[in-house]
Amino acid sequence: MTQAAAADAAGGVLPGAPGESLQVEVRSDGDLQTQDMNLNIGPQHPATHGVLRVVIDVDGERIVRAQPVIGYMHRAFEKLAEHRDYRQIIALVNRHDWLSAFCNEVGVALAVERMMELEVPERAQWIRTMMCEWNRIMNHLMFVSSFGLELGAITPMFYAFREREDIQNLMESATGGRLHFTYTRGGGLKDDLPLGFLKASEELVPLVRRRNQEYRDLLLGNEIFHARTKGVGALEPEVALDYGVTGPALHATGVAEDSRVTEPYLKYDEVDVTVPVAENGDSYDRFQVLLDRIDASCDIIEQCLGNLPAGPFAAKTPKQVKAPEGAIYVRTENPLGQGGYYLISDGGKQPYRLRMRTPSFNNVQMIPHLLEGSMLPDMIAIMGSVYFVVGDVDR
Amino acid sequence: MSVPDLFMLGALVLGGAAALLVVTARNVVHAALYLVVALVAVAAAFLWMGAEFLAWAQVLVYVGAVVVLILFGLMLTRAPIGPMAQHNENRKFAVAVSVGLFALLMTLIVTTVGDATLDVTPVRVADLGEVLYVQWAFPFMVLGFLLTVALIGALVLARREEGEGPLPDEGPDDARDERERAPASSDVTSAPGSGDAGQQIGAP
Amino acid sequence: MTPEEITDLFLDRFGDRLVDREIAYGQATVTVAPDVLVTAARVCKEDPRLDCRLFDFMTGVDLGDEGFAVITHLYSPEQRHQVHLRAVAPGGREDPRLPSITSVYRGANWQEREIWDMFGIVFEGHPGLAPRILTVENFEGWPLRKDFALTTRLAKPWPGEKEESSAPKRRGKGTATEAKGAGSSEAEGAGSSEAKGAGSSEASGALASSGSGAEAGEDPSDRVARAKAKAAEMRRRKRAEREGAGEGEQQDDHGEEGSR
Amino acid sequence: MESILTFDSLLFTVVVKVLVIVAFFLVAALVVGYLEHKVMGHMQDRTGPMEAGLGPVKHGVGQLVADGAKFIQKEDIIPRSADRWVFAIAPGVALVPTLMILVVIPFGPGVWAENLDLGLFFALAASGVTVIGVLMAGWASANKFSLMGAIRDAAQLIAYELPLVLAGAAVALQAGTLSLVEIVERQNELVLFDTIPVWYGVPQVIGFGLFFVAAMAELNRPPFDMPIADSEIIAGHMTEYTGLRYAFFMLSEYAGMVVLSALAVVLFLGGWYPWPGADLPDGAWGAVIGTVTTIAKTVILAMVMTWARATFPRLREDQLQRMAWTILIPLALAQIVVIAIVIVVLP
Secondary structure, three states, X not given: OHHHHHHHHOOOOOOOOOOOOOOOEEOOOOOXXXXXXXXXXXXXXOOOOOOOEEEEEEEOOEEEEEEEEOOOOOOOHHHHHOOOOHHHHHHHHOOOOOOOHHXXXXXXXXXXXXXXXXXXXXXXXXXXXXXXXXXXXXHHHHHHHHHHHHOOOOHHHHHHHHHHHHHHHHHHHHHOOOOOOOOEEOOEEOOOOOOOHHHHHHHHHHHHXXXXXXXXXXXXXXXXXXXXXXXXXXOOHHHHHHHOOOOHHHHOOOOOOOHHHHOOOOXXXXXXXXXXXXXXXXXXXXXXXXXXXXXXXXXXXXXXXXXXXXXXXXXOOOOOXXXXXXXXXXXXXXXXXXEXXXXXXXXXXXXXXXXXXXXXXXXXXXXXXXXXXXXXXXXHHHHHHHOOOHHHHHO | OOHHHHHHHHHHHHHHHHHHHHHHOXXXXXXXXXXXXXXHHHHHHHHHOOOHHHHHHHHHHHHHHHHHHHHXXXXXXXXXXXXXXXXXXXXXXXXXXXXXXXXXXXXXXXXHHOOOOOOOOOOXXXXXXXXXXXXXXXXXXXXXXXXXXXXXXXXXXXXXXXXXXXXXXXXXXXXXXXXXXXXXXXXXXHHHHHHHHHHHHOOO | OOHHHHHHHHHHHHHHHEEEEEEEOOEEEEEEOHHHHHHHHHHHHHOOOOOOOEEEEEEEEEOHXXXXXXXXXXXXXXXXXXXXXXXXXOXXXXXXXXXXXXXXXXXXXXXXXXXXXXXXXXXXXXOOOOOOOOOOOOOOOOOOOOOOOOHHHHHOOOHHHOOHHHOOHHHOOHHHHOOOOOOOOOOOOXXXXXXXXXXXXHHHHHHHOOOOOOOOOOOHHHHHHHHHHHHHHHHHHHHHHHHOOOOOOHHHHHOOOOOO | OOOOOOOOOHHHHHHHHHHHHHHHHHXXXXXXXXXXXXXXXXXXXXXXXXXXXXXXEOOOOOHHHHHHHHHHHOOOOOOOOOOHHHHHHHHHHHHHHHHHHHHHOOOEXXXXXXXXXXXXXXXXXXXXXXXXXXXXXXXXXXOHHHHHHHHHHHHHHHHHHHHHHHHHHHHHHHHOOOOHHHHHHHHHHOEEOOOEEOOOOOOOHHHHHHHHHHHHHHOOOOOOOHHHOHHHHOOHHHOOOOHHHHHXXXXXXXXXXXXXXXXXXXXXXXXXXXXXXXXXXOHHHHHHHHHHHHHHHHHHHHXXXXXXXXXXXXXXXXHHHHHHHHHHHHHHHHHHHHHHHHHHHOO
């Protein structure tokens, strides 16, 4: 791996320390002497979605070497999880990918429930499914807006946040949270849906659909957008699988691996789940898949609304949630890709080990593969379309 | 001494000082910036002598294009901040040559022009156009043709370098093919280009 | 392939090099000897019957005295089956070492770096484990090992450690008021509103969040008073902490207050 | 024609002209800046600051004034490794050429500071000097992002100066003069097919488009804002600037919008005449109507630039260069040839 080799060559020290601001290295191995400039994109940079740092070497505007540096947001969640009981972990896993809080919650709840062989009421499962999809739309709107912004189109940001706000209000009415919902409990949900939630949902779905079409027109219908994204950062399906890239980035390469379909959880086996795919795996396709996924989520929400049964919203659980001894791996299709919790229990109140498999970690690892050889402005188009949340990378 | 004389003197002093600084500055970017001052002072001198067109052409071509290219090239290759140690062994030789050249030119100018008085009535652009496009139309066109040939030749040279250069070719990606050697192409095309602009504007 | 077929396949292929096989929750875990780990990974990827092309994740596990194990999860998008490939690192707790599978899966690079960072397991043949990927460069120790204590827990033991029965009385009479369907609504069909009594929904809310400090069936004014008392208590505790060593993470304070 | 700002004393005239130009420069930049904020805000379904006002007029009109006051108070930071004096004077160097162009722009009959024989040439020459300030800022900041921004800006300017100059040259060709005042006058006399009075914007619609696009590229306006692309190189040459110096850069951007829009109005949209072939009354009324007309047209063009900013993503640097060298410049040259032929053939 080039980045690791680079770190080794530098004696394990990454280039770009504060003092060497304008030091440039002269390469003399070719006829034409050019100077590679060493640039630190991040940890404080407008385009890195948080504190991701990418050390790049540029030759003019072309990136010769790229090396992501992560860990600036490492909060030791896996260690903390070993010192929390299961209901506290639900509040904990809200935090690593703050844009997909509900989907994360569901993952850990599913792991515990499956180990305890807990029967979750139908209603709770349907509500969870619906909430996952609302959360997915919220997440995708964020990336739709920020991708436009990174390419220099400021307007989609304001538009998408309008819908995001509506969905946030909707979810807040049910969960009490705007970002960290903590709505799931082992065996069900914290609370039933409030009055008027279904009506509001039903009104919101067509609105989101209509607005989604607007984004399509606004961005996908733009010549400059095409020029900036088509053929940029094309990812091959084999490489994507090799790196463990999942989610929209994988679907854009034509691989329709989506655990909602291949390994259904919650009520995904009872609804029609469309997995939008594309062919080329470039930034344009990744973005298109993202927009299509919003529509697909709208479909699922409508089905959930139609199928929502009456009944209890939480199962009767023992006072102390204790997973039996053993290990289980639960995969969920999070908005950014496949999320997973590998839970090893020794029968106690706390997990013995909880491995958080986050989509962003694998996605970011793949980024140098796309960056090397591309241009500096393409870096923005690539990093903005691989879709990651830095908290999800570092955990 | 009249007001124009004072201005002229000012321009000469400023330009002379800037020109001296250009060669003595220890920082190559500073030198380029002093060059801007020197060139602007020359433009001012042209202006006071009634050669308005020449003055603005000086600004457009030399300040707006040539110096920008110099700065551009410096920054692309290396533009260290702070003074540089200059290990130029030809320094004394350079001084001798420039002093000699200056003396030669001054002698030539003084002997040929002497103390002739200058007519500072501004030249109308229309007259300039008349001279360039009617009286000297043929030499002007030859000049334009030569510049075009030079332009195309430079382009051809730059192109070849791009294809066979030491840059590793990394694949058939379209975006990669588009990377242009920006300094080379702009270098080649813009200097004659600015001349082009001058031609067109001079048209009556 | 069913998990049974997968374990059988490994048994055929590796014989006595297959240390252990286990099927739990429909997931097959095969433990191979460290020297065949790379081969096993290659088999997973290239054997057409397995065809696990999606590299999912790797994780280390602290096994106590036995040392450490590393589990690699692999998945086949076409066949929709998964394999947990497990290997116990020889070298015990002092010098755990395993061969690197970066030559098989590119994605293993960062995952192995993370395991090295967290458990100190050295992967032989890895292009470069250093610098530490998640912790800071000069971090000492291996944080996810069980003998690496969480500082906060040293300063203040986990409140939830106490058994449920010894928890304060105010834990609520949740079970008494378990009105099973009461909290649910008659939300049938489109647009119908969910009518429900506030009190009853709270009861089952407390039930669902088993012991999350939810107080069911109590007078609201009581709750307000207690919330105030709790806030005062929190403030007092924080002040005491500040005056004391001032260490310990604030976020760990909410032991029993939980998520409410 | 004489400028209305001409008085008996030369010195007094000069002082008045300088004061008027600087005042107009500041006010125009402020107004266009405010309009951009508000127009873009409403396009984006948001209002922005609405409370700050000047007296009874609200709708956020006082916001930019307040921002200006804030900029003045802010600490002026010069990075330690920066080249101090170059860093310090760079914003001024970037600002002055824009101010200079304003000298030759006629706003109404008699409403101009100087009617140079070579007005157009002067304006185009001055507009090319702005980049020196940017290069100085980018280099002196001792910041790699600044340097990249400056280099991009220089490359962009070199590429777009040509279409700008060539589009202007085509107008000069048709008008037969380089004086901006005379260009406006001749433009108003243009009658197509002996019946339809039109401005140069109609026969030279390609030139107008080229000029406008090139002007936007020169001003680093989106979608040509790579030199200050915030998501790529933070803010390009402005990265290290704070306070008043930063405000200077912003000022030169907005003033540049005004100046180049006004230049486009003068060259292609009939200057101070409200409609083609119009006749303005002599004296003060004509001057007032003419000035209002010019300013209105200028603001409309500036708002088109704002519209583009709210609509388009950013182009890539190489795409921009490609566009300049392979589309705009050949188009501009072809246009000049066509116009020259037409002028020779048709008397």
